[in-house]
Amino acid sequence: MVFKERYLDPLPLLDETALKAFLRDAGANPEVHSRYIWKHMFKAGDPDVENVPGLPEGVAAQLGIRFSLKTSSIREKVMSQEDSTIKLVIKLQDDQLVESVIIRHSDDMPRNTLCVSSQIGCSMGCKFCATGTMNLLGNLSSGEILEQLWHANDVLRQEGDPPVSNIVFMGMGEPLDNYDPVISAILGMTDTHRFAVPRKRVSLSTVGVIPAMRRLTREAPFVQLAFSLHAPNQKLRSEIVPSANKWDLAEIMNCLDAHEQAQRLMKSKAKIMIEYVMLQGVNDMPEIAHQLGKLLEGHPFWVNLIPYNPTPHAPYKTPTHEAISAFSEIVQTYGVRAMERHHHGRDVNAACGQLALNTTETMLMITAGDIEDLGKGSLNQRAPKKAQKRDGKTSNRKKKVKDTSTRSVKKNTTKDESGLSWREMLVPIVSAIVLVLVIFGVDWLDASQFMDFTEEI
Ligand code: SF4
Numbered sequence: 001m002v003f004k005e006r007y008l009d010p011l012p013l014l015d016e017t018a019l020k021a022f023l024r025d026a027g028a029n030p031e032v033h034s035r036y037i038w039k040h041m042f043k044a045g046d047p048d049v050e051n052v053p054g055l056p057e058g059v060a061a062q063l064g065i066r067f068s069l070k071t072s073s074i075r076e077k078v079m080s081q082e083d084s085t086i087k088l089v090i091k092l093q094d095d096q097l098v099e100s101v102i103i104r105h106s107d108d109m110p111r112n113t114l115c116v117s118s119q120i121g122c123s124m125g126c127k128f129c130a131t132g133t134m135n136l137l138g139n140l141s142s143g144e145i146l147e148q149l150w151h152a153n154d155v156l157r158q159e160g161d162p163p164v165s166n167i168v169f170m171g172m173g174e175p176l177d178n179y180d181p182v183i184s185a186i187l188g189m190t191d192t193h194r195f196a197v198p199r200k201r202v203s204l205s206t207v208g209v210i211p212a213m214r215r216l217t218r219e220a221p222f223v224q225l226a227f228s229l230h231a232p233n234q235k236l237r238s239e240i241v242p243s244a245n246k247w248d249l250a251e252i253m254n255c256l257d258a259h260e261q262a263q264r265l266m267k268s269k270a271k272i273m274i275e276y277v278m279l280q281g282v283n284d285m286p287e288i289a290h291q292l293g294k295l296l297e298g299h300p301f302w303v304n305l306i307p308y309n310p311t312p313h314a315p316y317k318t319p320t321h322e323a324i325s326a327f328s329e330i331v332q333t334y335g336v337r338a339m340e341r342h343h344h345g346r347d348v349n350a351a352c353g354q355l356a357l358n359t360t361e362t363m364l365m366i367t368a369g370d371i372e373d374l375g376k377g378s379l380n381q382r383a384p385k386k387a388q389k390r391d392g393k394t395s396n397r398k399k400k401v402k403d404t405s406t407r408s409v410k411k412n413t414t415k416d417e418s419g420l421s422w423r424e425m426l427v428p429i430v431s432a433i434v435l436v437l438v439i440f441g442v443d444w445l446d447a448s449q450f451m452d453f454t455e456e457i
């Protein structure tokens with residue numbers, strides 16, 4: 001099969017660009033009336049567009065003909081027996097198939113992460129990846145990407161679970177190779193009138209499409225970025241990721257730095273993740289670990305070492321746990337944080353690198369270690385606890401601001417001689433320390449932890 005332009009009929013109602021274009025042509029107000037439609041779908045829960053109130057005469061009937069809330073359907077739902085991961089095989093209206101994976105975390109911060117596909121197949125051809133063997137068969141529209149989220153929420157509702165809280169673009173396809181629909185889908189996911197997924201909980205993985213990386217930093221710097229590196233030098237990388245031939249690794253590193261700086265300006269605590277699939281005898285040797293350490297030294301990135309998930313499509317072997325640990329230790333001697341990723345849904349071929357579309361094996365780059373925790377400034381298992389604590393602190397913090405003012409009024413009335421409590425003096429001191437740490441680029445110490453501390457005081 002070869003890549004085909006796709007013409008959708010009906011169009012997905014969730015497709016913002018198509019919907020607004022239709023409303024404009026129909027003489028309606030695209031901004032106002034699209035809101036009416038989504039409110040009807042999301043708040044009233046009525047999928048029948050002909051019932052949307054407030055639309056100009058005739059528009060609702062035309063909408064019903066041209067658009068459909070769901071242009072795709074769940075063809076297969078496979079539950080993992082190893083963990084609670086659910087793989088969804090989604091059938092598109094032209095009978096093509098893509099996959100989404102729901103990763104249900106039941107640790108101390110329960111959350112549901114959805115790994116979405118952005119393309120049918122992929123043209124990047126990564127050698128370890130089952131999707132890479134499919135080539136690119138077509139692009140998904142933004143509506144079709146959003147329908148994956150709609151289906152996942154339906155499944156979770158049936159399971160009695162809360163809706164998806166985190167999104168990772170690590171499924172089939174290179175998201176930055178289908179830029180406009182992906183960005184439109186992200187805006188739909190995070191729109192508080194639609195899916196209301198928090199912005200900091202959307203992550204995107206790329207092999208490094210430089211022009212699109214620059215656009216992403218300009219247009220959606222809030223997106224958490226993961227870079228699929230897999231080798232620390234251009235030559236070896238080009239062997240594992242053939243598309244890497246096209247893009248200079250040094251220039252990609254500059255793009256990552258620019259994205260990190262844009263996030264820092266937004267006061268985001270996110271860290272860019274470097275994904276590294278470990279292939280025995282290919283990129284897991286000590287000398288390669290030293291190269292990786294040198295490449296990343298001084299950059300505030302996190303390295304996620306992903307043990308290769310075997311597929312029949314590739315000849316590679318998975319390194320032992322000991323080999324991965326030894327590799328990780330070498331990398332860390334360069335002041336770079338590295339950790340091994342956990343598997344999710346391996347038994348249903350839903351783990352990283354196992355998704356390829358013949359419905360028996362489909363490749364999705366499943367997050368596991370977990371990328372969605374990037375926004376919380378930590379990769380390790382303690383991260384959810386920390387984030388939960390911080391979330392708890394947010395409301396406490398507000399309360400404390402109020403309490404502090406009350407206390408200070410009381411102190412003033414009791415004529416406190418120092419004028420400042422030890423807490424009040426500590427805040428500027430700790431803030432100054434944090435500022436120095438940030439200015440001098442020592443954020444490998446994780447200045448965010450200090451920020452938490454100042455917030456707590
Ligand atoms: S790893 Fe990602 S970018 Fe590479 S071939 Fe697979 S889906 Fe495409």
